[in-house]
Amino acid sequence: MERRDFLKCLAAGALGCGRYLPDPDLMEVSIPGFQTRAAQVEITQLLWQAVDLFREKYPQIRVEPASGGGGGYEELMIRVMEGHPPDIMSFAGGDTGLVYSYVEQGHVLDLTEYLQGSSWDTPGATWLETIDPLYYEALSYQDRFFAMPLTVYTLQIYCNAALYERAGADPNPRTWEQFLDNCERLKRLGVAPITQDGIHWYTSWWFDHLALRILGAEKVRQAFRDPQRRTQWTEDGFLRAARLVGELLDRGYFVKGFSGLNHIESELLFWQGQAATVFVGNWLTSARREIMGEDFRLYAFRFPGVEGGRGSPRELMGYAGALSIPALARHPDLAADFLRLLDSQWFQEQMVQRVLRVSPLSRVSFPPVHQGLDLILRDKESFYPFSFGLEGAHPFLYRQYWDEWNRFMVAREIPAEQLVENLEDIFVSYYQTVELSPASML
Numbered sequence: 001m002e003r004r005d006f007l008k009c010l011a012a013g014a015l016g017c018g019r020y021l022p023d024p025d026l027m028e029v030s031i032p033g034f035q036t037r038a039a040q041v042e043i044t045q046l047l048w049q050a051v052d053l054f055r056e057k058y059p060q061i062r063v064e065p066a067s068g069g070g071g072g073y074e075e076l077m078i079r080v081m082e083g084h085p086p087d088i089m090s091f092a093g094g095d096t097g098l099v100y101s102y103v104e105q106g107h108v109l110d111l112t113e114y115l116q117g118s119s120w121d122t123p124g125a126t127w128l129e130t131i132d133p134l135y136y137e138a139l140s141y142q143d144r145f146f147a148m149p150l151t152v153y154t155l156q157i158y159c160n161a162a163l164y165e166r167a168g169a170d171p172n173p174r175t176w177e178q179f180l181d182n183c184e185r186l187k188r189l190g191v192a193p194i195t196q197d198g199i200h201w202y203t204s205w206w207f208d209h210l211a212l213r214i215l216g217a218e219k220v221r222q223a224f225r226d227p228q229r230r231t232q233w234t235e236d237g238f239l240r241a242a243r244l245v246g247e248l249l250d251r252g253y254f255v256k257g258f259s260g261l262n263h264i265e266s267e268l269l270f271w272q273g274q275a276a277t278v279f280v281g282n283w284l285t286s287a288r289r290e291i292m293g294e295d296f297r298l299y300a301f302r303f304p305g306v307e308g309g310r311g312s313p314r315e316l317m318g319y320a321g322a323l324s325i326p327a328l329a330r331h332p333d334l335a336a337d338f339l340r341l342l343d344s345q346w347f348q349e350q351m352v353q354r355v356l357r358v359s360p361l362s363r364v365s366f367p368p369v370h371q372g373l374d375l376i377l378r379d380k381e382s383f384y385p386f387s388f389g390l391e392g393a394h395p396f397l398y399r400q401y402w403d404e405w406n407r408f409m410v411a412r413e414i415p416a417e418q419l420v421e422n423l424e425d426i427f428v429s430y431y432q433t434v435e436l437s438p439a440s441m442l
Contacts, residue, residue: 023062027331028086029338030066030076031150031323043355050347054338061334080107085326087335092147092322092392099392100141108146109325114336115145120344122363127340132362134383138320147322148339149360151351153281154318154383155205156376161297163191163276171299171372174313176213176244176306183253186276194248195275197266198259198410204402205279206248206409208317208387209303210241216310217384224388224401227431233423242416244306245409259410271296279303281318285356285369300372314381320360397430 033043051063066076066086079085091102102108115128122130131149139147164171167189169182183193196203211220215237222231223238248254255275258266267284269275278284285298305313323342325335341347348359356367358377366374391398404426408419 024330025060025062027061027063027334027338028066028088029063029335030086030089032090032321034065036065043351043357046347046350046354049350050338050341054341057337058334061331063338080326080328083328085328087329087331088323088325088339090147090322091324092319099395103141103146107327109327109329109332110144110146111148111325111336111339112145114340115148117340120340121346122344127343130343130345130361130363132360134380135320135360137383138385138389139322147320147324148343149320150323150342151321151357152318152360153283153321154316154358154377154380155209155279155281155386156300156302156316156373157277157279158270158284158298158300160270160273160276161299161371163189163273164299167191167276169276172301173304176210176304179304180247180251182277183248183251187251187253191273192255192269192275193253194277194279195255195261195266195269196258196279197261197263198406199261200263201402202263202280203409204387204405205317206245207241207405210244210306211238212315212317212384213303213306213311213313214241214309217315217382219310221384221388223427224390225393229424229428229431233420233427238420238423239416242408242419246416249409249412282358282367282370282373285367298369298371300370300376302376312381314379316376316380316383317386318383319385394430394434397427400426400430 031047033041034047035041035044037044037048039045054063055061066089076086076089080089085107091099091108115131116126119125119127119130127148128145132152135149135152136145139145139149159169159171161171163169163186164182167182167185169185170178173179173182186193208220211223215231215235219231219235219237222229223233223235255261255266255269261269263280267278267280270278282300302313302316305311323339325332325339329335343361345361345364348361348364351357352359352365352367356369358367358370358373359365366377385392387398387401390401401423404419404422407413407422408416414422
C-alpha cells in the first residue's frame, strides 16, 4: 500500500477505510464561484468551460465542485484534518496569502516543481514565468511555492468620474493634500466625499497605506511582523498616519453614519451617486456587476503620496486569490494540471473580459470597466499582502489589531496617541507569550 493511501485509511479510523472517500475517478474542486452547471453565474460557466477542455485531455476523470456537507469552508477544513480533502482548495486567509500554519502542519502540497514545468499555452515559458513576480510572496513559504494565483486583488481608490468633474476635483491626486482638496470640493457640491463601512477590516486600510507612504515598507513590515520590535507603533510616522485619518473624520469627509454600514451598504451609496469615492479592492465590479449602471463612469487612482514620506505611491497592497492542493489529495498531478489550465492565457483573458477580474499573468489585459487601473498596475513597483501577511502568520493578533484600530476610527473611543500606545502593548504582549515558527517572523 502506498504511503498516501495508508494515511487516508488511517484518517478514516474506526469509520472504516474509504468510507467517506469519493469515487476514484472523481476529482473534487473547491474554487470560489464554482457551482453546479445550472448556476447562471459568469465565473461558474467559465470554470465549467475549463472543465470541459480539461476532460478532453483526461476523459476518464469527472470534475465536480467539492462538497462541504453544507458546512462550507469549515466543513472542508474538517475533511482536511480527517485526511480526505478535496483535490483543490484554498489555504489562504480572508484577505491575505497563505496561512502559514496549514503549511507547517503538512496539509499543503509543495507546488514548486509543478510551477517550474511548462505553461499551458505560452510557448517557451514555464508556468511560473507567466506569473508576475511581484505576486510570488503571497504564494510561497520559505522560498517554496504552495499556491497558485487564480486572480489578484489590489487596493486603490475608486471615484465617480462624473461627480469629480462637477466638483472640479482631480481624478489623479498625487499627494495627500490634493486628495483632501478633492474631498473639500466634493463636500461643497453636496455629496459625501467618501463612503466607508464600519463593521469590517476595510477601515484599517487607511492607516496601513498612510503608514506605508510615510514610513516606507520595511518599517511598516517590522511593526507588524517583528517580535524584536525594531520598529514600534509609537514611532512618529504611525502617530502621524492615525492623525491624518482622524482629520478625515473631523472634517466630515466620510458618509454620515458609516459606523453602522456593512461593505455592501457602503458601496451601494457609491453606485447610487450619493458618495463620490470608495477605497476598496478591484473586486468592486466583479461582485457588483448587476447593480452597476451602464453609464456609470468608474475611475481608479492610486493611494496618494504624503509630503516628506519615505514610501513610494507605486507600492500596492492586496492579495492573490490563491489555490492549493492538499497534501493528501487523491489526484495531485491532475489537480496541478487543472490549476495550470486556470493560469493559461486563454482562461485568464476570458476571466478578465467576462468576470472583470484582474489576472496575475504578466501578459494579460485588464478589465475594461476599470478605467485607470491599467495605469496603476502597469506602473507598480512593489506588491505587499494586506498588513504584510499578519493574518497568515498570526490570525489572532491580526484580529486584535483591527479591533483596536476600530476603537479609534469607528467608535472614536480613543485618541491617536492612545491608539499607537495600545497597539504596541498588544504586539509586545502577543510576541512575548506565543511560540513562534521561523516563517512567522521577519
